Amino acid sequence: MRRREALRVVANEAVGAYVLLRVERGRIEPGVPGQFFMLEAPGRPLPRPMSLCQAPPGELAFLLEAVGPGTRALCAVEPGDELYVFGPLGNGYRLDIDRPLLVGGGIGVAPFPYLSQQLGGPPALLGFRSGRHAEAAALVPNAEVVVEPTLVTEPLAGLGGYDVLACGPEPMLEAVRELPEVARALDAFVTKTVTPLAREGNRPVRIAETEAGMLNSIGLENPGIDGLLQQKLPRLAELGVPLWVSVGGFAAPDYAELCAALDERDEVATIELNLSCPNVEEAPEKAAELVAAARARTSKPLYAKLSPAATDLPDTARAVQAAGADGLSLVNTILALAAVYQCYRATGMPIVGMGGIATGRDALEFLAAGAKAIALGTVLFADPDAPGRVRRELAEELTGRGLASIEDACGLAHRAGPVRVA
Numbered sequence: 001m002r003r004r005e006a007l008r009v010v011a012n013e014a015v016g017a018y019v020l021l022r023v024e025r026g027r028i029e030p031g032v033p034g035q036f037f038m039l040e041a042p043g044r045p046l047p048r049p050m051s052l053c054q055a056p057p058g059e060l061a062f063l064l065e066a067v068g069p070g071t072r073a074l075c076a077v078e079p080g081d082e083l084y085v086f087g088p089l090g091n092g093y094r095l096d097i098d099r100p101l102l103v104g105g106g107i108g109v110a111p112f113p114y115l116s117q118q119l120g121g122p123p124a125l126l127g128f129r130s131g132r133h134a135e136a137a138a139l140v141p142n143a144e145v146v147v148e149p150t151l152v153t154e155p156l157a158g159l160g161g162y163d164v165l166a167c168g169p170e171p172m173l174e175a176v177r178e179l180p181e182v183a184r185a186l187d188a189f190v191t192k193t194v195t196p197l198a199r200e201g202n203r204p205v206r207i208a209e210t211e212a213g214m215l216n217s218i219g220l221e222n223p224g225i226d227g228l229l230q231q232k233l234p235r236l237a238e239l240g241v242p243l244w245v246s247v248g249g250f251a252a253p254d255y256a257e258l259c260a261a262l263d264e265r266d267e268v269a270t271i272e273l274n275l276s277c278p279n280v281e282e283a284p285e286k287a288a289e290l291v292a293a294a295r296a297r298t299s300k301p302l303y304a305k306l307s308p309a310a311t312d313l314p315d316t317a318r319a320v321q322a323a324g325a326d327g328l329s330l331v332n333t334i335l336a337l338a339a340v341y342q343c344y345r346a347t348g349m350p351i352v353g354m355g356g357i358a359t360g361r362d363a364l365e366f367l368a369a370g371a372k373a374i375a376l377g378t379v380l381f382a383d384p385d386a387p388g389r390v391r392r393e394l395a396e397e398l399t400g401r402g403l404a405s406i407e408d409a410c411g412l413a414h415r416a417g418p419v420r421v422a
Contacts, residue, residue, distance in 0.1 A: 001029060002031075002086065002087050002088055002089060003027060003028050003029075003086070003087075004038075004084060004085070004086040004383075004385075005026045005027060005028055005084070005085060005086075006026075006082045006083070006084050006085075007023040007024050007025070007026050007028070007060070007082065007083055007084075007085050008023065008024045008080065008081070008082055009021070009022070009023050009077050009078065009079050009080060009081045009082070009083060010022040010023060010024060010059060010079060011079055012075065012076075012077055012078065012079070015063065015135060015136050015138070015139065016132045016133055016134065016135025016136050017065065017130070017132045017133045017135070017136075018063050018064060018065050018107065018133070018136050019063075019064045019065075019066070019074075019075045020053065020054075020061055020062070020063055020064075020139075021039075021061065021062045021063075021064055021074060021075070021077070022054075022056075022059050022060070022061045023059065023060050023061075023062075023083060023085065024058065024059060024060075025055075025058050025059055025060050026085075028060065028085060028087065028088075029088065030052055030055035030060060030088065030114070031052065031087065031088025031092060032088070032091075032092025032093065032095075033052070033092055033093050033095070033111055033114045033115035033118050034051065034090070034091065034092035034093040034111050034115065034167070035051070035052065035087065035088035035089060035090050035091070035092045036049045036050060036051045036052070036087060036088070036089055036090050037049070037050055037051075037052060037060070037062070037085050037086060037087030037088060037089065038050075038085070038086040038087060038089065038382075038384075039062065039074055039083055039084075039085055040083060040084040040085075040086075040382075041070055041071075041073035041074045041077070041083070042073060042077065042081065042083070043073060044069065044070050044073050044209065045209065045210075045211060045212070045213060045214075045382065046070065046209050046213075046214060046381055046382055047084070047086065047381070047382055048070045048071060048074065049089075050062040050063075050064065050074075050110070051063075051110040051111035051167070052087075052088070052111060052114050053110050053111065053113050053114060053139070054113050054114055054117075054139070055114055055117075060085070062110070063107065063109070063110040063113075063136065063139070064107075065106075065107045069209065070209065086383075086384075089384065093111075093115055093165050095118055095119060097163040097165075098163060099122075099162045099163050100119050100122040100162070100163050100165055101122065101123055101124070101125065101162035101163065101164050101165065102115065102116060102122060102123070102124035102125070102126075102140065102143075102165050102166075102167075103124070103125045103126075103152055103164050103165070103166045103167075104124075104125075104126055104127075104152075104166060104167040105126065105127035105128065105152055106127070106128060106129065106133065108167040109126050109136060109137070109139075109140060109167065110167070111167055112124060112126075112139070112140045112167065113139040113140055115165065116140050116141055116142075121141045121142050122142065123142050123143075123144070123162075124140050124141075124142055124143040124144070125143070125144050125146075125152050125155060126140060126143050126144070126145050126146070126152065127145075127146045127147070127148070127150070127151055127152035128145065128146075128147050128148070129147070129148045130147065130148070131147055134147055183239045183241060184239055184240060184241060185385075185387035185388050186241055186376075186387050187241065187242070187373070188241055188242040188243070188244055188269065188270070188373075189236065189239060189241050189242070189243055189244065190244040190245075190246055190272060190375065191228070191232070191236070191243070191244065191245050191246055192220075192221075192222055192246065193220050193222060193246040193247065193248040193274045193277065194222045194223070194224065194225055194228045194245065194246065194247055194248070194258065195220060195222055195224060195225070195247070195248055195249055195254070195258075196224065196225055196249060196254050196257055196258060197224045198222065198223050198224035198227055199219065199220050199221055199222055199224070200219075200221060201218050201219035201220060201221025201222075202217055202218060202219030202221075206218055206219065213333075213356065213378055214378050214381070220248060220277060225247075225257075225258055225261050225262075228245070229261065229265065233245075233265065233267050233268075234267075236267070237267040242269035242270070243267055243268055243269055243270075244268075244269060244270040244271070244272050244303070245262055245268050245270075245271055245272070246271075246272040246273075246274050246305070247259065247262070247271060247272070247273060247274060247294075248273075248274035248277050252289050252290050252292075252293035253293065255273060255290050255291075255293050255294045256293040256294060256296065256297045257297075258271075258294075259271055259294040259297040259298040259300075259302075260297040260298065262298065262300065263297060263298040263299065263300060268300060269300070269301070270300060270301045270302075270303060271294070271298060271300050271301070271302055271303070272302075272303045272304075272305055272329055273290060273291060273294055273302060273303070273304050273305060273325070274305045275287050275290060275291075275304055275305055275306055275307065275320075276305050276306055276307035276308075276331065276332060283311070283316075284310075284312065284315045284316040284318070284319035284320075285319065287304065287306070287310075287316050287319055287320050287323075288319040288320055288322065288323040289323075291304055291320045291323035291324055291325050292323040292324060294324075295323065295324030295325075301326040301327070302324065302325050302326050302327075303325065303326060303327040303328060303329050303350075303352065304317075304320040304325040304327075304328055304329070305328075305329035305330075305331075306320070306328060306329070306330060306331060306339070306343070307331065307332075308330075308331040308332065308334045308335045308336070308339050309334075313339055313342055313343060314342050314343055314345070314346035314347075315346075317342075317343040317346050317347050317349070318346055318347055321347050321349055325349070326349075326350070327349050327350035327351060327352065327372075328343055328347070328349050328350070328351045328352070329351075329352045329354065329375070330343055330351055330352070330353060330354065330355075330371075331354070331355055332354070332355055333355035333356045334355070336353065336354065336355030336356060336366070337353075337355075337365060337366065337369050340353045340366055340369040340370050340371050341369040341370055341413060341414075343370070344369065344370025344371075344411060344414065345370070345414060350372045350373075351370055351371045351372055351373075352371065352372070352373045352374070352375050353366030353367070353369065353370075353371030353373070353374045353375070354366075354374065354375035354376075354377060356378070357374050357375070357376055357377075357379065357390070358378075358379040358383075358386070358390075359390060359393055360389075360390050360391075360392070360393020360394035360395070360396060360397045361393065361397055362374075362390075363390055363393075363394045363397075364394060364397045364398070364401075364409060367406060367409040367410050367411075367412070368409055368410075368411070368412040368413040369411075369413050370410065370411050370413070370414065371410070372410055374390075376390065394406075
């Protein structure tokens with residue numbers, strides 16, 4: 001059972017180039033080796049995912065490496081400080097194996113001390129980039145250690161008959177992908193934008209944390225339409241919620257091709273046309289051309305995701321409506337409420353509101369501006385349980401204002417009378 005709780009720091013100990021952060025366990029269970037926890041550093045709005053390293057009685061311990069501002073803040077906490085910890089999350093290792101061999105390198109060895117304890121101290125093969133980093137191997141019994149330029153793959157090549165349990169760095173969004181219960185708490189799941197061909201996206205650094213949240217410039221990294229259809233879509237269909245596929249391209253034929261490929265897939269409930277990416281012109285007539293091309297190739301509902309940077313957003317909304325769009329997705333944080341208000345007033349179309357929504361009050365404001373539904377994004381990094389929480393908070397906001405349903409709140413700002421200032 002995962003929980004979020006403020007835990008007191010017991011110690012912050014140097015282990016070679018790393019830091020072993022120990023906190024009181026509180027009511028949080030350690031979970032299965034290989035699961036991770038979200039640690040909220042003081043003064044940092046986004047938590048960091050960390051594998052549990054040790055689970056001594058009454059404590060949880062995490063092996064950290066100071067890489068960026070978030071991990072540096074965690075490494076700087078002192079005994080007596082409090083951290084919010086949320087977990088356990090994700091999938092752990094299987095423990096029902098006959099001949100385990102632990103293989104990992106660098107900070108990827110973090111879950112191995114706990115895993116080794118649960119498996120009774122099996123052999124381990126660990127690689128590090130320096131002798132100082134290799135001091136962390138002392139946390140793992142029965143470990144053979146190699147230091148660069150020797151790689152763990154070299155001694156591993158001579159071993160056979162083992163069930164290898166390996167660990168290395170994994171991106172946060174890949175960890176969230178292993179949490180289907182988060183997606184199942186939603187009314188629909190929207191994919192990242194897919195393009196005709198696979199794209200690697202922008203080179204790092206492409207995410208920056210701020211006091212107000214997160215800035216990003218990912219660059220439409222995606223597996224391409226073939227990768228989505230063959231690998232991603234079948235797995236997403238197992239979630240049991242309606243799937244919206246977001247598509248993007250450089251020209252009208254790209255959007256037409258993507259919509260045609262998705263039209264016969266029963267797993268896809270709705271197609272979102274991403275017209276807000278930098279490689280798409282913002283003029284109303286261009287947006288209408290892209291929507292018309294897509295409309296000609298699919299009978300599925302089409303939602304046009306518009307850019308807040310459009311010269312005249314209401315004109316663009318009217319243009320895509322005339323071209324065959326069934327609804328709008330608005331917008332990426334900047335001027336989000338204003339965009340929803342203006343486009344609802346101009347078209348009356350169904351709108352999915354998005355951009356910085358983190359509470360039930362935020363959701364109510366978007367509904368009042370004209371949204372029929374709201375989308376959650378960045379908040380899921382910090383609070384995977386946000387869907388349920390926002391839903392509960394929204395219900396409380398509606399009740400507190402005498403509104404019986406979400407439908408009663410939709411467009412409320414357009415029905416309100418003039419405001420008098422004394």
